[in-house]
Amino acid sequence: MNASHMLLAAPEIWVLVMACVILCVDVFLKEERRGLIHFLALVTLLFAGILSGDQDYHANGVWSQTAFNDTFVRDAMGDVLKMFAYFVLFMVYTYSKYYLRQFQLFRGDFYSLTLFALLGVMLLISANNMITIYLGLELISLPSYALVAFNRDSKTGSESAMKYFVLGSMASGMLLYGMSMIYGATGSLDLAAINEAASRAGSGDILMVFGMVFMIVGIAFKLGVAPFHMWVPDVYHGAPAAVTLFISSVPKLAAFAMAYRILAEGLPSFHNDWQQMLMVLAGLSIVVGNLAAIMQTNIKRMLAYSTVSHMGFVLMGLLPGTAYGFGAAMFYVIAYALMSAAGFGMVVLLSSRGIEAENIEDFRGLNQRNSWYAAIMAMIMFSMAGVPVFVGFFAKWLVIKAALDAGLMGIAILAVVFSVIGAFYYLRVVKTMYFEDAEVEARIEAPVDFGWVISLNGILMIGLGLFASSLITICMTSFGI
Secondary structure, eight states: OOHHHHHHTHHHHHHHHHHHHHHHHHHHOOGGGTHHHHHHHHHHHHHHHHHHTOOTTOGGGOOOEEETTTTEEEOHHHHHHHHHHHHHHHHHHHHHHHHHHHTTOOOHHHHHHHHHHHHHHHHHHTBOBHHHHHHHHHHHHHHHHHHHTOSTTOHHHHHHHHHHHHHHHHHHHHHHHHHHHHHHHHSOOBHHHHHHHHHHHOTTOHHHHHHHHHHHHHHHHHHTOTTSOTHHHHHHHHSOHHHHHHHTTHHHHHHHHHHIIIIIIIOGGGHHHHHHHHHHHHHHHHHHHHHHHHTOOBHHHHHHHHHHHHHHHHHHHHTTOSHHHHHHHHHHHHHHHHHHHHHHHHHHHHOBTTBOOOBGGGGTTHHHHOHHHHHHHHHHHHHHHTOTTSHHHHHHHHHHHHHHHTTOHHHHHHHHHHHHHHHHHHHHHHHHHHHSOOSOOOOOOOOHHHHHHHHHHHHHHHHHHHTHHHHHHHHHHTTTO
């Protein structure tokens, strides 16, 4: 460990220090001054972005550098994902402040827990060793369990947190068991060393194959793909909307990074083996997610099952094992994080007076109550459905093209068919907003900061679609294209 290593990990160190500061400051603040905690959290994200955007470490044209005995890596992909993690969490904080005050939950531990989870996201994105991967994963998971039970008076939230904790512990155990097998077969926990050992051993090494299987189970659970998805609707439904807003967006960026680090950097020589497993998981997720979402009347559960489907598309990008496929999957997970934040942000907007807008019926006549917010929700739904010109369309198109280029015609056709089927439940929300009368005529208003951010979030749905080439270039460049 030296000064250069500390500089590479400066964003992580900053977030860790500020999470601890916020935890301590909150103890001494009176209720009416809790806004200071929100301000400190936003300052944390701002300076973390500045530190992550510092490209001086690319000295002599080096695009990536490792630190702490090669357990930590700073590279282009990691920096881009971290920047979007900060941006999405900024939106989460803006939406959540309105919700937490409405429901008398405006406490500092929400901010400290989410910042510790963000630290886990950053560590997982920069992980270059199995130990760092597991450390980052648990640093995301443990605060998330507590956040789901954040509303202590909610029995549903406590039940969801218990389910999440039990199933998450099982998934972590399977991932750790797989890592122990890989260590037994290769004698190393370093991803580069594992890659070399796997290349020498070939795909006939049974111990490594079993280790890979257990690790993919852990990855599948964290992504929330079928058949390891049963926690997703329960947790999304039972958690406070502000917590669901966080869990559904920021950790997905880290889950993609974990899948890439383990499979593409650690086990590329086993591509044929993990491709078959991911193909089954992707196909099941797209089918189960879309079919289950059609039957939902609760919008949080509907969006939860749509998450299962979207994560199936992310896995499609990983299937070819090519730089183009990885770039397409990265673009998709970024687009999904923005769409999910916007979708649950609208749920938060319609929640008030201690009652969450959980049902699709709660969106009835939204156009009559505020036509601008109805237009934003329509853009979000169109983007999630993959309607052309919206960012969701280009995200789907890229991963399907990656699958077709790799000769995976079957999964590509399946994705197209179920994208059309899945459009039904997204358009049902639009129909409810525009063609059904509102039960309450009162106009919906939001705080100024909430209104500006949700407007920006909605406009990004079409803006990133019309000008998708810039973000696509950034994602592809991250993988050397």
